Amino acid sequence: MGATLLVIEDETLLGTELTRHYKNGGWEVEWAHTLGQARSMLLEQRLDPLLILSDMSLPDGSALDLMESIHGQYAHAEWILLTGYGSVPDSVRALRIGAYDFLEKPCELEHLDLIVASAARSARAQRHLIYQTQQRYQQYSSKAFVGHSQAAQEIRELLIKLTKVPFSALIIGGETGTGKGLVARILHYGGSRAQHPMVELNCAALPRELLESELFGHEAGAFTGAKARHLGLLEQAHGGTLFLDEIGEMPLDLQAKLLKVIEDRRVRRLGGSKETLVDVQILAASNRDLEQMSKEGGFRADLYHRLSVFRLRLPALREIKEDLDDLVPLFVAEFNAEARKQVKIIPERVWNQLRSHDWPGNVRELRNVVERCVLFSDDAVFAEQWLQLPGKITSSPSLVTPNNNAQVCLPLDGSMVLEDMDRYIIETALKRNHYNIAATARALGTTRETLRYRIQKHGLKSSKLPSS
Known part of the structure; x- marks a missing residue:
């Protein structure tokens, strides 16, 4: 199990038995004989137990007072309280301040094991939720x-x-x-x-x-x-x-x-x-x-x-274009990580095009443009030819053939996903180069092996293509 269980019990016989039993069950057990010792373990030694199994009344006070005084000062742990003389007010108070269960002594170990297992599941779920919340907060x-x-x-x-x-x-x-x-x-x-x-x-x-x-x-x-x-x-x-x-x-x-x-x-x-x-x-x-x-x-x-x-x-992005200096590197880093790319250099002519565009689609449009350019970059330089901003389409030498200066135009309105864009580009380049693998690879600035892989990936096999 590998989790920590803190036993707070002043009776030597019972404390020894609980420690032995739960150590054999895979728990890392710490035993405090008094509330003062338990308080020191939790607050000074920073012990982080998943469960706390405590006697209700100890020589130096009530476990309920300790529960209330340290509430919220350490990671979530479930409390199971044991008492030799149960009372309705104590049980109500115990549940009100967050105890998982309130049991009377003597308690059968089999029954206690069931409560401990259930409380452990609850504590783990609570900690998972706290962890997720912390991660979301950071994000x-x-x-x-x-x-x-x-x-x-x-x-x-x-x-x-x-x-x-x-x-x-x-x-x-x-x-x-x-x-x-x-x-x-x-x-x-x-x-x-x-x-x-x-x-x-x-x-x-x-x-x-x-x-x-x-x-x-x-x-x-x-x-x-x-x-x-x-x-x-x-x-x-x-x-x-x-x-x-x-x-x-x-x-x-x-x-x-x-x-x-x-x-x-x-x-x-x-x-x-x-x-x-x-x-x-x-x-x-x-x-x-x-x-x-x-x-x-x-x-x-x-x-x-x-x-x-x-x-x-x-505000619209066109109103705060100075924020491009922060947004573009952020998106480049994001898609570098996702696609295992190493784009680090953004030429000044790229910045000029980005700053002169009005961005009708705002940050969402910018993110899509950066994603496309990073994913289609072959080295550390931002792929300018894939900007494809309206009125600023740059001729892509990778898609120009000796007898045809036509360009590939792709929609940026969400009607075509990135995979379809990739397939369309390869298919178009193949047609323009008469399905010659070597010429198409040169036009796209890639290797024949990579091109063949993408042809197979997109199901572009045709009788017009030469066999491997």
Whole structure:
């Protein structure tokens, strides 16, 4: 098992027996004879037990007092308390301050083993959750909103303040691709709800009926096809955060239902008769002007005012082009790591093209462009020919044949994934070089072996291709 069990027991016979038994069971056992000794182990020696098995009453006080005094000062551990004379007030207090179980002496070892095994599973699950939360916090700290522009600095400062207060709702505005989802994760994982769920819903991605069912849930038989109870996202996010992206696309009648849930903090599933308590922080995002929509009747004014406890507008990338200096190297490093590339040099002419582009797709478009250039780079130099920015398409010598100066143009609207782009480029180059492997490899700046591998990978074998 390899985990540490702390036994706090002043009776020598029982302490010896528990230590021997659990050491034989694979535990690393530490034995404290008094509360003072246990306190020293936990706080001064930094012992990090998975479980604490303690007598309730010891010569120097009650284990419950120790539990309360050190709560939150070390990694999560489950407490199992033993007592020779149980009392209702003590058992209530023990469970209230977080004890896993409260057992009376004498206790059969077989029964205690079951409790210990169950408590160990609970402690491991809690520690795993804490670890995941810490990892998420590191990934989505306020520093994750990158940029040295004045606007970026102001947003980071506001995010730091927001993560320290228990706000109920917030509206994130800004064009598509400006990082609204990133901001939502920073607010959740940096705040007090980080150890509870973060549930995301794109309101523009679902038809009205399915959106209602996903958001509020339904009971079995509520409508055709509802064969079982389904907990809605509001219930799933209980204690945590619900991120409603593109909330401006939500139908007005569902907006009214959502407002009632936010006001009452209760939700009723479709087809249900009972209301369920929900405690949810709402983060609403839209690339549309919700305030103007509420004035024109396209969005409920009462819901807008309820959600706009705080409002945060993210700037378009064209407004903060100085942040390219921070974003581009960040994305290059990310895709270097993913694709095992070594791109380190970004020529000045590349920077000039990046800075002169208006980036209608904002940071999302920039990320896609950098990904393509890094993945298609053959050495340490950023592949300029794959920028393919509108109005700035650079002739790619790898795709020019002696009798044909046509270029390969690829869509950047998400309609073609990277694998399809790769396949299309190779297929086009083969056709232009009359399926000559050597000529195509030279045109693409790669080896014949690599080209043959990619031809096979993409299923481009043809009778026109020479055999291996």
